[in-house]
Amino acid sequence: MRTVRVNAASKSYDVLIGKNAVESLGEEAKKVCPGALKALIVSETNVAKIYLDVVKSRLEDAGFEVISYVFEAGEQNKNINEIAGMWNKMAEAGFTRTDFVVGLGGGVTTDMAGFAASTFLRGIKVIQLPTSLLAMVDASVGGKTGIDIPMGKNQVGAFWQPSLVLEDITFLRTLPDEVFTEGMGEVTKHAFIMDLKLFDTLEKANGSIRDDEDLLEEIVYMNVSDKASVVGEDETDNGRRQTLNFGHTVGHVIERDSGFTKPHGICVAKGMGIVIDACVRAGTLDAGEAEKMKNLLKMYDLPAEDEITPQAIVTGAMNDKKKRGDTLSVILVNKIGQAEIKKMTAEEFLKFLSV
Template structure:
């Protein structure tokens, strides 16, 4: 087991530790016992991840004295709906969990959302431990407490904030990811680089996040991304101001993802949306010249899309339902320069202009 890194996240509602390293899944039971207490644990996972890691998770929890059960659902974004949520809630109740017990989210971003929202709703809130197994979940969705399901109208439109009691990211789990899923996860890594500054963008362009899964390298990469998100979340837990900057690339990216019927992965969609916004903002004179080329270079280095062929009308239809919409305007994150962004409210006509200026394939 390589040296693990522990990162403290402090928010108004809860403070917790994110532990990143090789082999740390075996610490799940001990850390959950020390952090959460309780007598029962419900591991929530999907049909892809459960066969790989559920036995280890359950064994660790039981060794720490928990009565532990497992609930699974079909893998994929298509399961991120109210029907799956209802089945999880009934399953958690069936296992007899109380408010003092713990739900363990074992899997990628969909599992983290589903288990987190179920924990937020069950008995008006019980504890959740996030155990992300994808790079996307490790660097982004497992930290910060946002949980949601999709509705017919769009992505992540029904949800709640529930900070985890503990996050445990075992980088050894990344070895089981397909090349395509690992590549998709890198979209959020590139987004963090744009928020962080030019050095991280250059580092990722020269040494893409998916080029090597060496445990020490991946531990450092995940920890770097967690710190970037931690610093934002700690200042704005409920996404009223600064935290909206984490949505860089997401307004267009979510529209691209929804228009594909969720066939295109979240990270790939965010990467495309990020490039679209960079091009549009540069063409409008909002951002410094050359920014789009820097962003596109990092995106291409990871094998991710830099644009979309989805028609503007289709993108507008999904973007109009974005959760960041307020009346007749939408908050978009404008990349001004590497390491410098701002949130601007644009009307729907302004959003259409950004899409027309930035989308398409370069």
């Protein structure tokens, strides 16, 4: 088992990564939730079918009284009605401030479990058990929690750090191929913005990392370490954490324009490809480095292009919630493993994107 310590300003906690990590859930939960009697497992239909029983048993073996709340899988259910369902379930079961929530699922689940925990009784503990690659390397680490509203994704939420994140690599065995590929969008992003060693590891693996669980564990560990380092420096997204937005300013527009039919990770990859090309034209990124980055995307079945126009990108980006004032913070990569935050006006961004 590998451990990454996250030292966020508001809280420090461990991310434990390994094959069969779930076996230690009971013991670890007792350590981080002393005095707890009850646990609510939040999960969704696809994941609960496979993993709810084992997670419940591990907690019961450790002496906790365990209840569960299972919602229908899918981003469309990341809403306030489901959160209210979780609140009610805990209230009915007599949860107190020392009891805790367990998020068991992909990013939709861990975001919602975290948000329910952050609000119930003004905040109780949450342990995250991510089951998708994206949730392991990104969503479950760093404390951003929340839900969607009709006006936009992740528009309501809270910063609420987990007390523990337990990442069982064997859970990835059942993840559908296309969902795994989406997660690779964030993995390649970490390589591009801050981790040359990860880049080299991915390049050497030549697109096949799924079947080698030791390698997969190593890669997940590298990604969690990257995310932990960024969150340790800037928990609330006012500085370095913004570099994690590489490819996202453009990607979000493509995602929204598709009515959220194109998956997030795929849109981020397209966004990264578009910005990589623009960096080469602007003369801030070497063409050979750019080629290597785009090849890596291809190697992992990720697209690096989209037919969206620069004008459509700029119009969409100016409506994004991540915008601050009149300028956009655009994330550039100057060489593999090194990112820069650059403030641009709409006009500057349009010029940057235009061929």
